[in-house]
Amino acid sequence: MALVFTGKQMQTEHRRVAETVRERxxxxxxxxxxxxxxxxxxxxVTESRVKVLPGFCKLFYAIKANxxxxILRAxxxxxxxxxxxxxGEIKKVRQVSADIPILFGGPGKTEAELEGALQHDVHLIHAESMHELxxxxxxxxxxxKKVSVLLRINLKGPLPQAKLAMGGRPTQxxxxxxxxxxxxxxxxxxxNLQVEGFHFHSLSNNLDAEAHAELVRYYCTLARRWAETYGLTLRYVNAGGGLGVNYAELEQQFDWNHFVGRLDSLVKEAVSPGLMIYFECGRYVTAATGYYAAEVLDIKRNHGKCYxxxxxxxxxxxxxxxxxxxxxxxxIPVEEWPHPYERPSLNQEMASVVGQLCTPKDVLAQDVQLERVRAGDILLFPYAGAYGWAISHHDFLSHPHPExxxxxxGTEAGGDV
Incomplete structure (x- = not known):
């Protein structure tokens, strides 16, 4: 899993997680x-990434991912x-730190949320519309008070292809x-407003480091042009997140070192004196170090398919x-089978992994070729540290929450979230 760790280091960390699952x-x-x-x-991983960023760049964590x-304290x-x-997210951050800088974005901010942003000393507010301004x-x-804002701009494009597009087309x-x-x-x-720069978050889960560096350069070029046109002192360009995670091929991930190198060469040319570029990454920060473990309850065949x-x-x-x-x-094989009845299993077959919900859409993996799986074994899903639990409908059917x-x-702690 080539991120910042070497393959050997990541394998060691992965084995530690697997062993914890067995012990549990x-x-x-x-x-x-x-x-x-x-x-x-x-x-x-995060320290390694922050350390190599150019001096004109800062990395913020988008807590919507997790x-x-x-996680926030770490x-x-x-x-x-x-x-x-x-x-609500502002309050979560302030429970962890009274003074860490906060960027506040998203459409449809209420009066109470804007009041709260002032009360909790938010660093910058990303304005989404004239009504919001x-x-x-x-x-x-x-x-x-005079409040610092960045204007979020939905660019007309063209923009690089990515899993999700928030700009370059009609969106909210x-x-x-x-x-x-x-x-x-x-x-x-x-x-009462001071425009300090511009916010661009045009796409999500881009895996092409070179294309993403080109995109950041484009952001900076536009921001400089607009600052000159409208007489602004350009202090910040928020380039959003959008750095991707490759769930299909775990060994082929976004090339952070190449991206940072291009920031220090290609993008640096487009940066005006005193300008700071902010990145607000969520998935890319936490995905790789989170796992979801689920025990196999049953293996069944239905209309020629295995589940x-x-x-x-x-x-x-x-x-x-x-x-x-x-x-x-x-x-993760579990050899113990304490029951007097037959243990369901499959060998050298294709199967889909599904959950306990009363809907055919409760699918975690579709038509995967497997060597051997038995009831009582445990499936360990890596790269589950972002947009997993945070976006799930936890109480549907009132099943227990996961640990x-x-x-x-060298220690472990469990808790509720």
Whole structure:
């Protein structure tokens, strides 16, 4: 799993997680279902990435990917700040740190959320519309404050291809690029706002490091041009997140070192003096060091197809269903079978992995060729540290929640989220 660790280091971390799963299974009679987060690996990977960033760049963690307190506490001393999209997320961050910088984005901010942003000393607010700017100006005026904002712009493109597109086409995000002149004219009548730059988050899960560096350069070129046109002091360009994770081929991941190298050459040419580029990455920060473990409950055949039914499913780990992919996994064999009846199994067959929900959409992996799987074995899904538990419909059918296990410094801790 070539990220920042060497293959050998990642294999060692992976074995540690697998061994923890085996130990947990031995300690309990109920079928195991758990999220495991390797906090040591998370810290090491993130530190390595932050360390090599050029001086004109800062890395923020977008907590929508995974906002568990243990994750935030592990990252707070390493990243330059957190990106949030609600007052609830602002409060989660402030429970971890009273002063770490916060970027506040997302459409449809309420008056209470904008009030909360001022109360909790948010560093920058990303304005999504003129109405939002008007609301914020009025609220800031009532507090006799001047608030720093970035204008989120929905570019007209063309933009690189990626799994999700938030810009370059009609979406609910940002101010349309062609409306920028009108917006800048209206902002002149909003004395309580200070436009400090522009926010671009145009796409998600881009795996091409060179194309992403080119995109950041394009952002900076546009921002400089607009600053000159409208007489702004350009302090920040928020290039969003969008750095991808390859769930189909785990060994072929986004090339961080190449990306950083191009930031220091290609992008640096487009950076005006004093400009700071912010990145707000979520998936790319936490995905690789999180795992989902689910015990096999049953193996059955239906209309010529084989199904592996696990303890859990998309109500715990919604990412595969949301992104419509087969999530990779490995089988952790469990030799003990304490029951007097036959143990369901399959050998050298193709099967789909499904959960316990009463819907045919509860699928974690589709038509995967397997050597051997038995009831009582455990399936371990890697790269489950982002947009898994955080986006799942936890209480559908009222099944128990999975355990949450955090591994660090040779110890482990479990807890609820």
């Amino acid at each position: 299974k031995q300690m309990q009679s109920e079928p195991i279902c758990a999220y495991l987060h390797n906090l040591d690996a998370l810290r090491k 906002s568990e307190e243990a 990252l707070a001393p390493i990243v330059h700040g957190f990106e949030v999209a609600s007052l 008007n609301k914020l100006n009025a609220i800031a005026g009532s507090h006799n 995000f940002g101010i349309e690029e062609e409306q920028l002149p009108q917006a800048m004219e209206q902002i002149k009548a909003l004395p 592996i039914v696990v303890r859990g499913g998309t109500h715990h780990f919604r990412l595969p269903s949301s992104w419509q992919h087969s999530h990779p996994f490995e089988v 949450h296990i955090y591994l660090e410094s």
